[in-house]
Amino acid sequence: MMFRTSIDLPEESRAQLIALLNAQLADTINLALQAKQAHWNVKGPNFIALHELFDKVVDVADDGVDEIAERVTALGGVAAGTIGSIAAATKLPEYPLSHTTGKQHLQQLISAVAAVGKSTRAAIATSADLGDADTSDLFTGLSRELDKYLWFLEAHVQSDS
Incomplete structure (x- = not known):
């Protein structure tokens, strides 16, 4: 379903963009949920640092989610952000509940x-x-933030060797 808009992109392009945005929406929502799962359940000597870092990853993902969903609707689409939509569309593997x-x-x-x-x-x-x-x-800005937090996460597991 597409709504009429005066944005000067061809309808076919808008349909493809909406599909692309909704695919990214599913993965970005899932990323936020996975980071929140880690935030709630992390244990160990670096607890507070990781607990806070994981919550910042949630914030980055949530900011991206809002921008992506609003762009979908601006282009005349429907943002597919329900649990069922996300589960059906995400390409990320299931987050193991056994991680502590x-x-x-x-x-x-x-x-x-x-x-x-x-x-x-x-x-x-x-x-x-x-x-x-x-x-x-929009995607460039999100990619830049994801790369920054990937660096922060990787710094915790890198060594001098």
């Missing part, structure tokens, strides 16, 4: 943030190819 240690949560979130960052960078190119510099810019 900081290292387990870090590795899982590193993988998830890297995956969403990669698909977001692909979405930059796709949206640019469809003639939508605004959506491309």
Whole structure:
């Protein structure tokens, strides 16, 4: 379903952009939920640092979610942000409920943030190819923030060797 809009992009391009945005919406919502799962359940000697870091990852993902969903609706689409929509569309693997240690949560979130960052960078190119510099810019900003927090997460597991 698409609503009429005066945004000067062809209807076919808007339909493709809406599908692209909704795919990223599913993964970005899932990323926020996975980071919150880690935030609630992390245990160990670095608890407070990781607890706070994981919540910042949630904030970055949530900011991206809001921008993505609002862009979907601006283009005349319907943001698919229900649990069922997310579960059906996400490409991220299920977050293991058995994770408790900081290292387990870090590795899982590193993988998830890297995956969403990669698909977001692909979405930059796709949206640019469809003639939508605004959506491309939205994805560029999100990609930059994801990369920053990927660096923060990876710094916890890197060593001098």
